Amino acid sequence: xxxxxxxxxxxxxxxxxxxxxxxxxxxxxxxxxxxxxxxxxxxxxxxxxxxxxxxxxxxxxxxxxxxxxxxxxxxxxxxxxxxxxxxxxxxxxxxxxxxxxxxxxxxxxxxxxxxxxxxxxxxxxxxxxxxxxxxxx
Numbered sequence: 001x002x003x004x005x006x007x008x009x010x011x012x013x014x015x016x017x018x019x020x021x022x023x024x025x026x027x028x029x030x031x032x033x034x035x036x037x038x039x040x041x042x043x044x045x046x047x048x049x050x051x052x053x054x055x056x057x058x059x060x061x062x063x064x065x066x067x068x069x070x071x072x073x074x075x076x077x078x079x080x081x082x083x084x085x086x087x088x089x090x091x092x093x094x095x096x097x098x099x100x101x102x103x104x105x106x107x108x109x110x111x112x113x114x115x116x117x118x119x120x121x122x123x124x125x126x127x128x129x130x131x132x133x134x135x136x137x
Contacts, residue, residue: 012082016132019128019134020094020128020131021090022131023130023132024094024127024128025098026127027124027126027127028098031120032104037116037119037120038104041115041116041119042112044119049114049115049119052119052122053118056118056121056125057084059125059129060087060088060126060129061084063129063130064133067129067133068132069083087128087132090128091124091128091129092118095124105117
């Protein structure tokens with residue numbers, strides 16, 4: 001791996017953020033408009049929501065490990081972990097903003113609001129991280 005590629009993997013810049021925002025928006029739009037997703041946030045038990053959150057972070061981690069870092073994280077563990085969580089955090093912010101625009105964040109019931117964000121964030125986070133990693137491969 002060249003030094004330039006190595007440096008690209010270690011930095012998180014505006015281009016990366018935009019790729020995550022656009023990528024996650026691609027999937028947030030159709031899922032966020034779905035009444036099924038809204039209803040699921042009311043009926044799905046909290047343990048399943050936590051499981052979705054763990055799956056999201058795990059899948060992002062697997063893609064970041066192989067797709068962005070090419071399996072070379074030994075000396076960059078903190079950067080690797082930061083990349084996973086910043087990708088997921090940006091995705092959740094995109095989901096929040098779109099749900100706010102649709103007036104589908106129930107402020108009177110924050111648990112349902114969080115559940116809704118995590119449910120819709122699951123597929124969106126995968127597309128966001130994949131688009132983020134495209135120019136790193």
